[in-house]
Every structure is written in C-alpha cells, then in structure tokens.
Amino acid sequence: VQLDPRGSIDEENKELNFVSFRSSVAPILLCTRRTRLKKIGQQVMVGDRVVIEEPDWNGGRGAIADVLDRQTELKRPAIANANQILLVFAADDPPLEPYQLSRFLVKAESTNLNVCLCLNKSDLVTPQQQAEIYEMLDKWGYKSIFLSVYKNINIEKLSPILKNKITVIAGPSGVGKSSLINALIPDANLRVGEVSGKIARGRHTTRHVELFELPNSGLLADTPGFNQPDINCAPGQLPFYFPEAREKLKTANCRFSNCLHRDEPDCVVRGEWERYEHYLVFLEEAITRQTEL
Ligand code: GDP
Ligand code: ZN
Structure with missing residues (x-):
C-alpha cells in the first residue's frame, strides 16, 4: 500500500480514507477501506499487504477488504513491514557530528530492524579522512559504506542490500538522501537541495511517507527529514x-x-x-x- 497524493487523510479523525495499491504487475488503484475494517478499527499503513476485493482495473478503483499480518510496524514514520533502515549521513557538508550520528543510530537500533550505514559525499573528504571515519564507526560496531552520488561511487553496492526488501531511508537533511533515491530510481524525480529552513520544514511536515519501487525489486520508503530524533526509549x-x-x-x-x-x-x-x-x-x-x- 502506498499513500496516494490524490487521496485524502481525514485530519480530524486521523483516518486514512484513500490508499493506492502499487505493484509492478498491476496499475495503481485508489482504494477505500471496507466498512468492516473501519468497524473493527483496522487501519491501513504504508507498506501493508492487503486483500483487494472487486478491483476495477480500468476505473482504477478498489476496496481493501483485509490487511495481512504485519511483520514489523514502525510508528514514526508510520510504515508496515519494513525490513531494514538505510541510514544516510554525509562524510562532510554538513560536517559529520558524532553525537548526531550516534543519536540517529540509537534511534534506528531501537526499531530492532537491521541498520545499514552509508556516508555520502565521500568525494569531499580525503582517503585518509575516510579511513579515520571508517575506523571510528568500526569501533562503534558498524561497517560503513562510503558513497558519492556525484561521482557514482559504490551506489551499485546498495543493490544487493536493497533487493526484495522494504528499506526505510533515514538521516538528517542535506546529506543527499533525495539525490541517492534519484540515483537508485531514475523516475523518482525527487527535488534536491531544499535545505533552507522554512521551505524544508514546510515540505517535511506535510509530506507523507512515500514508497518507491526499485528497478530490480524492493521498496524504498522516503521518510520526512528530521535532524534531531528524540531518545525516548525505556x-x-x-x-x-x-x-x-x-x-x-x-x-x-x-x-x-x-x-x-x-x-x-x-x-x-x-x-x-x-x-x-x-x-x-x-x-x-x-x-x-x-x-x-
Ligand atoms: P537530502 O536533504 O538528504 O534529501 O539531500 P539532497 O539530496 O537534497 O542533497 C543536498 C545537497 O547535497 C544538494 O546540494 C546535493 O546536490 C548535494 N549532494 C548530494 N549528493 C552529493 C555527493 O555525492 N557529493 C556532493 N559533494 N554533494 C552531494
Ligand atoms: Zn551495570
């Protein structure tokens, strides 16, 4: 399930009225929930696997009759069945801040999903600096992957990691997440470089979680950007x-x-x-x- 930009969220009841169904073998359907699901309070989340009754393929409409059991469930961002988190930071610009990175890592670990750590903009640092960062993260228990979307370095290393999985992309704004998604999925057409305060905030608070289909199977969930996740675990x-x-x-x-x-x-x-x-x-x-x- 994917939220449809044409669909609506009933802000008052926080109710998801329309969702669209996405698959490489079928067109997108705009769906409503069956009354039965509403009665039992069964919500539909992005990433859910659902049963659609009476799909009208030509009219592009359908009704969700059932939601299959979720393997995983994230609350913020709300996404079902995610397998892993791809945490993206920049090696520089914005400069790598150990506490901020640590904060994101802890937050990611608290989901109990696998965490894959990438450092983009490797073109901005020397091999020596790269080695130092790598060593630091190794001591933290992470094998990091250095990327450069600009120079097309190591992007191909992500393909086997992302294949057949639902992956949530996370990281602070300005590190190149949109650029990376565009590099992995040419028709994603995400806008790049909107980091200036007001615009970025405006965009991020209103934006929903979006799922993108990877060319050789797998889904990427782009999450609204945030720079300072709270530590609110037990x-x-x-x-x-x-x-x-x-x-x-x-x-x-x-x-x-x-x-x-x-x-x-x-x-x-x-x-x-x-x-x-x-x-x-x-x-x-x-x-x-x-x-x-
Ligand atoms: P997001 O906020 O994480 O989605 O980051 P964007 O994709 O919008 O990128 C932020 C800025 O970093 C933009 O100006 C990009 O052009 C730039 N950028 C993205 N990837 C790279 C890279 O590999 N190297 C360098 N030097 N800049 C990059
Ligand atoms: Zn103790």
Missing part, C-alpha cells in the same frame, strides 16, 4: 542499542539486574564501551522523557 533498553556494548551486556553480571551502568555499586560494564559518553547523555534524556510522561 532507559533500561538503551544500552542494547549500542552494538559495541551488546555482547558484553548479554553476559554482564552487574549487582543489580536493573543496573543503568552509571554509578550503581558493582557495575561491571561502566565506561566499558566506545560510546559510553554518548550513552550517558542519551540516558539522561530517556530518563527525563520517561518522567515527563
């Missing part, structure tokens, strides 16, 4: 969103089972992982948000 879960800590934590025997690895007595992993400083900052945030709720 504090106790946070350590597990650091791959470089995960193994240690599985076998760690802190005195308290709910140890947050700060100043508790007999903590055995305090300070023991690469991004421990980041962890402390995000932990404060997670605790604050939890008490605000």
Whole structure:
C-alpha cells in the first residue's frame, strides 16, 4: 500500500480514507477501506499487504477488504513491514557530528530492524579522512559504506542490500538522501537541495511517507527529514542499542539486574564501551522523557 497524493487523510479523525495499491504487475488503484475494517478499527499503513476485493482495473478503483499480518510496524514514520533502515549521513557538508550520528543510530537500533550505514559525499573528504571515519564507526560496531552520488561511487553496492526488501531511508537533511533515491530510481524525480529552513520544514511536515519501487525489486520508503530524533526509549533498553556494548551486556553480571551502568555499586560494564559518553547523555534524556510522561 502506498499513500496516494490524490487521496485524502481525514485530519480530524486521523483516518486514512484513500490508499493506492502499487505493484509492478498491476496499475495503481485508489482504494477505500471496507466498512468492516473501519468497524473493527483496522487501519491501513504504508507498506501493508492487503486483500483487494472487486478491483476495477480500468476505473482504477478498489476496496481493501483485509490487511495481512504485519511483520514489523514502525510508528514514526508510520510504515508496515519494513525490513531494514538505510541510514544516510554525509562524510562532510554538513560536517559529520558524532553525537548526531550516534543519536540517529540509537534511534534506528531501537526499531530492532537491521541498520545499514552509508556516508555520502565521500568525494569531499580525503582517503585518509575516510579511513579515520571508517575506523571510528568500526569501533562503534558498524561497517560503513562510503558513497558519492556525484561521482557514482559504490551506489551499485546498495543493490544487493536493497533487493526484495522494504528499506526505510533515514538521516538528517542535506546529506543527499533525495539525490541517492534519484540515483537508485531514475523516475523518482525527487527535488534536491531544499535545505533552507522554512521551505524544508514546510515540505517535511506535510509530506507523507512515500514508497518507491526499485528497478530490480524492493521498496524504498522516503521518510520526512528530521535532524534531531528524540531518545525516548525505556532507559533500561538503551544500552542494547549500542552494538559495541551488546555482547558484553548479554553476559554482564552487574549487582543489580536493573543496573543503568552509571554509578550503581558493582557495575561491571561502566565506561566499558566506545560510546559510553554518548550513552550517558542519551540516558539522561530517556530518563527525563520517561518522567515527563
Ligand atoms: P537530502 O536533504 O538528504 O534529501 O539531500 P539532497 O539530496 O537534497 O542533497 C543536498 C545537497 O547535497 C544538494 O546540494 C546535493 O546536490 C548535494 N549532494 C548530494 N549528493 C552529493 C555527493 O555525492 N557529493 C556532493 N559533494 N554533494 C552531494
Ligand atoms: Zn551495570
């Protein structure tokens, strides 16, 4: 299922009235939900697999009679059945900020989907700088892929990763996500370079999640851009969103089972992982948000 730009969302009831059905073998259908689904409160999300009754292929209309069980479900952005997250950052311009990258990584890990990390604009940094960034991210537990949409470097490495999957693209604005989607899907025709404050915000708040079909099967979900995702997970879960800590934590025997690895007595992993400083900052945030709720 794909949201249709002609379709409407009932803002008052936050109800999705129309969705269109997309497939390489069938034309797009503009669909309504059957009353039965409305009665049981069954929503339809982008990425859902649905049963369509009485499709009118010529008229381009149909009715969604059922929504198949979801393998995964993301709330923000709302998307069903995503398999992985392609996190895009730039090696430079905007400069790579470790805390910001870490924040996106933690947020991505908190979905429990696989995370694939790409650094675009590799044309702007020296091989030496690239190696340093690669090494840093390796210590964080990530094998990063350096891309350049401009110079067509390593774009082809993404094809096998994206094939037959639903992939959510995420990352701050200005790193080249739209450019990358255009490079992967020539007829996506996304506008590039709208980073100036007001325009970008306006565009992003009104835009819905869009699904693009990859030339050799697979779907890409373009998500509204945001630069500063909140850390709002359960504090106790946070350590597990650091791959470089995960193994240690599985076998760690802190005195308290709910140890947050700060100043508790007999903590055995305090300070023991690469991004421990980041962890402390995000932990404060997670605790604050939890008490605000
Ligand atoms: P988005 O906000 O993440 O969707 O980023 P855009 O695709 O709009 O790109 C932001 C800016 O980065 C634009 O001016 C692009 O032309 C530029 N850009 C995209 N890819 C590259 C690249 O590989 N190298 C360089 N140097 N600039 C790029
Ligand atoms: Zn501990």
